[in-house]
Amino acid sequence: MRARSALAWPLAAVLLAAVSACQSRTPTPAEAPTPPDGVVTWASSAARMDEAAADRGHRLVVRTSVGGHDLRIRLSNAFGDRPVTFDGVHAGLRKEGAALVRGSNRPLTFDGARSVTVPAGESVFSDPLPGRLPDTTDLVISFDTPDATGPVTGHWLAMQTSYTGARGHTAEEGAAAWTRTMGSWFYLDAVSVRAAPGTGAVAALGDSITDGWQSTTDTNRRWPDYLARRLNRADTDIKGVANAGISSNKVLTDGGGPSALNRLDRDVLSQPGLRTVFLFEGVNDIKAAPGITADDLIDGYRTIAERAHAAGTCVVAATVAPFKGWSEWSPAAEAVRRDVNAYLRDSGEFDAVTDFDRVLRSPYDPERILPAFDGGDHLHPNDKGMQAMADAVDLKSLDCAG
Missing domain, CATH: 3.40.50.1110 (SGNH hydrolase)
Structure with a gap:
């Protein structure tokens, strides 16, 4: 990781602004949540996945595109059939593997609270997190799902290694608790920042092809990643x-997730x-x-x-x-x-x-x-x-x- 990434977030604790999270109704997977101010720096398209596992911690690695301030994440339960509670949600910068840059891991809140319950079919934006998030860097979002059951909302073909472990370790910056790897993203489907006007x-x-299949895993060589690097320069x-x-998505009919027509609002226009x-x-x-x-x-x-x-x-x-x-x-x-x-x-x-x-x-x-x-x-x-x-x-x- 470049040295400037390690310095980009303050090491001292910062009082989080108690700004209400923008929650959105998504009673069907096709309906779009209302976006907050800012610009998307990372996203993945969600679909219904296997049954959830309770008492699990998630440490998800994603790659930013544009840099900016006041990071917000979107957690989605669009394909769930019951509420999901997210606890101990943190954002940090990756050092290597599941380990984070020292001093970078900071808690996210939702309407000022450290946990949030998202009803079936809905999604929620976090409060903005003060501080700067670098462009084209590895961001790590950690959270616990203490009582998750039923279908998981997620993205199975991440082409990126993320981590799971026992709950209760999301604030830790070391990798010791994150003992299992996975190649999917769960629940997290967007990250945004406030960038230049x-x-x-x-x-x-x-x-x-856009999802990146046959590109090299963990190297961010999907064609949209190459495009992000061009745009950055x-x-x-x-x-x-x-x-x-x-993967397997179609324009006209559902199959590999909802069709392009049925997911346009939630995955793109939102x-x-x-x-x-x-x-x-x-x-x-x-x-x-x-x-x-x-x-x-x-x-x-x-x-x-x-x-x-x-x-x-x-x-x-x-x-x-x-x-x-x-x-x-x-x-x-x-x-x-x-x-x-x-x-x-x-x-x-x-x-x-x-x-x-x-x-x-x-x-x-x-x-x-x-x-x-x-x-x-x-x-x-x-x-x-x-x-x-x-x-x-x-x-x-x-x-x-x-």
């Missing part, structure tokens, strides 16, 4: 990046400071559902664009990447992909288009991923492919008002 964010709405007001990818929706989905609809036509997908894309524009955001679309060699590829599916990509390139219904198909395809067989970018299954790009995708994004296109 005018700072905005982009949310990448996608499937397992660039002269642009768009600095925050929210990864709204879910993010604080959102300026742009980056839409990169469709391959799962094409390859897994015979009978899905290009017109079906185009209707779905058009609906997402209309809803995002109505919410006041830009919409950038990306073409569907090649996947010949994957078991579900067929000439009929390829024909749908070509028609969909022609629409995405030429319709004029989006504020900009990024041509991921052109970036990733082989010049010798344009129905396949270039071997140098192929993660091995002929569908998911490797680290080099992920970086090539991020490098292809015109950063100016992410702010249509700019």
